[in-house]
Amino acid sequence: MSSRREFLSRSALALSAALLGRSVRLEALQGGGPSAPVTPVFTPIRRNVGFFTGRGGTIGYLATNEGVAVVDSQFPDTAALCLEGLRERSGGRHVDVLINTHHHGDHTGGNIAFREATRRVVAHVTAAAHMKAPPGRPAPEGENYYPTEFFMDRWATAVADEVIRAAHYGRAHTSGDIVVLFERANVVHMGDLVFNRRHPVVDRPAGASLAGWIEVLERVTATYDADTVYIFGHAGEKHPVTGSRDDLGVMRDYLTALLEHVRAAQKAGRSREEALAVTSPLAGFPDHGPLNPTILGAAWDELAAG
Numbered sequence: 001m002s003s004r005r006e007f008l009s010r011s012a013l014a015l016s017a018a019l020l021g022r023s024v025r026l027e028a029l030q031g032g033g034p035s036a037p038v039t040p041v042f043t044p045i046r047r048n049v050g051f052f053t054g055r056g057g058t059i060g061y062l063a064t065n066e067g068v069a070v071v072d073s074q075f076p077d078t079a080a081l082c083l084e085g086l087r088e089r090s091g092g093r094h095v096d097v098l099i100n101t102h103h104h105g106d107h108t109g110g111n112i113a114f115r116e117a118t119r120r121v122v123a124h125v126t127a128a129a130h131m132k133a134p135p136g137r138p139a140p141e142g143e144n145y146y147p148t149e150f151f152m153d154r155w156a157t158a159v160a161d162e163v164i165r166a167a168h169y170g171r172a173h174t175s176g177d178i179v180v181l182f183e184r185a186n187v188v189h190m191g192d193l194v195f196n197r198r199h200p201v202v203d204r205p206a207g208a209s210l211a212g213w214i215e216v217l218e219r220v221t222a223t224y225d226a227d228t229v230y231i232f233g234h235a236g237e238k239h240p241v242t243g244s245r246d247d248l249g250v251m252r253d254y255l256t257a258l259l260e261h262v263r264a265a266q267k268a269g270r271s272r273e274e275a276l277a278v279t280s281p282l283a284g285f286p287d288h289g290p291l292n293p294t295i296l297g298a299a300w301d302e303l304a305a306g
């Protein structure tokens with residue numbers, strides 16, 4: 001026990017030192033102003049599984065005195081708040097495993113805050129490579145804590161009385177997205193495979209595919225059941241970051257409608273510039289707000305590439 005306590009207090013010291021350095025750099029990047037205030041919120045779902053919201057992609061967690069697992073890590077500052085809250089919920093226990101759903105910085109930037117707390121970081125093999133060298137984006141600044149275990153299709157582990165399974169269903173938001181199931185709780189973390197009622201990021205340089213994304217959502221929906229609670233990476237204002245398979249259906253239908261809308265523009269002989277100038281909402285999806293050149297461009301370029 002004493003070695004565990006020592007381990008934890010050394011971790012806390014190392015973490016504060018790392019965060020001090022990091023927050024200075026963040027403030028420098030933001031022109032010296034203070035960071036936007038963050039309200040960390042832990043929301044239980046069931047069987048010790050819940051979700052944490054601060055800033056960036058939603059974090060999923062399992063926290064008991066017998067085991068702790070974390071899915072995604074947001075940013076260093078919010079990850080530290082998350083870790084602090086998880087320790088309160090687990091009697092000061094270390095983290096058994098940290099899982100990254102994909103490589104984006106708002107889901108992995110906080111890994112560094114977990115370096116002293118866990119020895120296991122798991123990701124899809126492609127996501128792990130993209131964390132170090134994100135395609136089409138500058139390499140991340142500063143140090144991070146990179147995955148220690150990778151997989152291609154399926155991965156599983158036991159933590160406390162829970163079984164955690166991860167699976168890759170193909171290209172979608174990136175080429176390294178995974179879905180993470182807490183089996184006994186019947187809770188699935190979707191990473192950024194669901195932007196609930198919000199235009200999604202489509203990372204084409206990292207291998208994203210809207211057509212693939214539609215198929216992935218269909219396969220996921222067919223894999224789990226009507227009682228499954230899904231955690232979403234992001235949601236539109238006034239929309240929740242959890243939901244049911246009906247919400248996966250809305251996301252799939254939105255992606256289908258988006259591709260159809262842009263395909264119709266191409267068939268009608270419009271130029272890329274004309275098609276991307278549309279700002280009305282996508283027909284049938286008013287909650288997503290006005291269309292914009294970024295999302296329309298992603299659809300245009302995918303269709304144009306065949």
Ligand SMILES: [Zn+2]
Pocket residue numbers: 102104173192201
């Ligand atoms: Zn993402």
